[in-house]
Amino acid sequence: MAVPSPKSPEQSERSRKYDRQLRLWGDQGQQDLETAHVCLINATALGTEILKSLVLPGIGAFTIIDNEVITEEDIGSNFFLTADRIGEKRGSIASQLLCELNPDTRGHFIDECLLKLLDLNPGLFNTFNIVVTTSLHEKEIIDLSHKLWTYNIPLLVCQSYGFFGSMRLQLAEHTMIKTHPDNQNPDLRLDCPFQKLKAHFDTYDLEALDLTNHLHVPYLIILYKHLEKWRNDIGDVNVLPETYKQKQVIRENIKNSIRKHENGTLHHEENFEEAIRSVNFAYNRTSLSENIQLILKDEKLMNLTSNSQPFWIMARALKDFVDNEGCGRLPVRGTLPDMTADTFKYISLQQLYHEQAAKDAEAVYNRVQQLLQNVNLPDDTITEQDIKIFCKHASELCVIRGTRIADEYERKGNADNEISQSLEDPDSLIEHYIILRGIERFYSEYYTYPGEIDEQVEPDIPKLKLCISKLLSEWGCMSSTKEDYIHEYCRYGKSELHSVSSFIGGCVSHEIIKIITRQYKPVNNSFVFNAINCSTESFTL
């Protein structure tokens, strides 16, 4: 029978240009990126470095809010400003030079003071997908934080200061489906094979197979047969091997079932060796992780309305599936890890998992349809494809609920647990977060930065120290920060080192991409970088 020859798809220029990143976040992620609009407040070196790694991968649009003019100092740290434009609008030139990086991105610029904009045109901020700031003062941070919290727009407050830098993310609620976990256990269901899988297992009689077939049995079948045998031996048909000793017994049994040459030496049966190596994880009980249990208990899915997000509607359908057809388990993921086998044995097994996954997704789909009807939403609010993806990734769903940055500034006399706990640890970088906060306070009091001019380095040390102790006592913390570090920060005198900004800029851009694409988990919720020893740390504040 003549099979029509398959045709190669046309490779668009776009998919060729973005090939290396499409392999990470896929076409959907790219589309999310290309329709997003990010706002940068202050086109400092850090600011333009952040935008650079967003414009290159093809973010839809950015808007820079900045009312500074370019100075000589700016030229020394910011790659997207040039000496011949000194005295011109900083945001305008930065926007122009950033746009040169990618004709697909639209760049805008607003020459206005942030506080004035917040006052006169707050609705503007509602048009962005995310807002990122650098070098803001305390009051600006507080006002912006309040406004964006009410709009439910993510805010990232970033700083680069000498050899240190920080980022604080404010995110009211963030739901993710594809989190791309690094080492996920396969979903094998050896403890609870679905009907067709069990029937398939039962068609095998390992001992009756000839050598060639014996060498090509997928390890999954070997594991299942040995589970049955072990259960028989101990007389309990429901038990799973949990202890090292129990697993060791099964490993020995599998080893003993490897075929032997006539002279008594073992055949090289790779599939049996794979089975022995997989004993440790493959017999895990199929259950819901703590994280998933929490999501399925969330009040957001208990009270669905026509305003509910698709994520929560699907999560509710998932919960109903688990409580009913799923018998307490998630839908079958439908992917099978590679294992030594011949083509037929492997593919028929793979097919079974795939079919069951489709069946489970179908059940979830029907539930979603019902739920949509109940809240008077159109059928096509959520597509079948959306649900397939949701079910496939059900075990890795993630919800982050953040805190408001302004609360951190306005909360008084209330020891922040994370801060006081981390301060106990001498290696923790939280100290630098506190010093950076102290420097913001210093500016609010003196309208200058510690050590900004050479003569002020020494006299500013005790002044900065005082600002920090005041902050700590406001939080009810008893500890203090190291004198050496305070001196070091006064040495910096607000200098911004390009390579430090570029490091933090790269980190922040990727956090923004994670939030826009809803793929991969962002930092929750604060991050400090120490360039002296190239270390970073994250905290939840």
Add this chain to the structure above:
Amino acid sequence: MCDNDHRRWNHLKKILERSSPFCHPDFEPGTGILEFLQNSCKLLVVGAGGLGCELLKDLAMMGFGDVHVIDMDTIDLSNLNRQFLFRRKDVNSSKAEVAAKFINERVPTCRVTPHHCKIQDKSEDFYRNFHFVVCGLDSVVARRWINGMLISLLSYDDNQQLDNSTVIPLIDGGTEGFKGNVRVIIPGITPCIDCTLDLFPPQVTYPLCTIASTPRLPEHCIEYVKLIQWPKENPFDSNIDTDDPVHISWIYEKSLERADEFGINGVNYRLVQGVIKNIIPAVASTNAVIAAACVTEAFKVATSCCPLLNNYAVFNNADGIYTYTYEAERKSDCITCSPRKAKYLDIDDTNMRLEKIIEILCEHQQYQMKNPALTIELDGKRKTLYMPNVPSIELKTRPNLKMTLEQLGIADGCKLLVADITNPRAFEIILKIKNNCVSME
């Protein structure tokens, strides 16, 4: 320096002209350091790709005035999502030249000199010129070669004491997707690339019998077309050109046919390209992070303004942001950086064929060679055993591959002279043969 330039560097001057509790003991704050960066310090960037573009920008912005860059590649469309010194119109031009021109125009205080050639085209005298080298490569082999070059420049006095003036530090960065690493290598003092070869992930390979008869994955089908079907059908009378879309399309179509035949799902054009070209995913943000960390270390090396990274950092921002720094250790018997230590290779017996020796050298944990040329010294005379890179000599020495060591007159204690792309210098390996006499079986 004019007044404008003075103010331009105010950020750096605060760091370089003020003392601090965290400085390196050698650090003497003052105006001389910036002068040195701008006028005397000379450094080499290896690679003008994803990391290279970032490195050049960061170095220029951190006050370095004399930077050379070497890269043999030309610009491809798929570079533009991260190699930000290049534009659509630059496709097919030299990476080194376009990158240098861009930086020179944007940052007039920095003079970048491009070298559009292979690293192997340059001599020891070229590499000896630099205060230090920063590497942004995607190839382990090229990294090892540069590492070997810098180590070969070291000189030791009669008491085996290292002459510190011959030490050229190497700062090396690498990325893959959302992961990356940075390391600082002081040749002869801290661990070198070859001390820690096990840190590189092994290459994925599929057994030939699986590819040929029991495929299960789409990759197996693609490898089949590449390794078996292409040589057999030779569709375009040439080897596979991975940059020719007509070639890739042919492989895609044949792979899809084979996958259909076996009921395997998942062959698509992107995957075919990935497998055939061995594509490593890459994004702008990770390159920015890793290059920035490299240049911060370069700045510390040049200025002593604060202690160096000791000596290895890994980075991953797939789940949150994660870094880990640790002190990798020197290998006392490193094949490259342990001075004048004899190298050995254990061989079972003289019945072994020469081709097996080559296989052992390629798979050996320490040597991990690619395509070695072998020479032996017999009775004071050099004899070429195998030379893969010169076609006429390859043809002449090919029969030796099938001969046993015994037939070639090689015995225990013989000195094998090995040359390979992983190291700029050929070196001696002494064969230790357990069963040194006879043939059996």
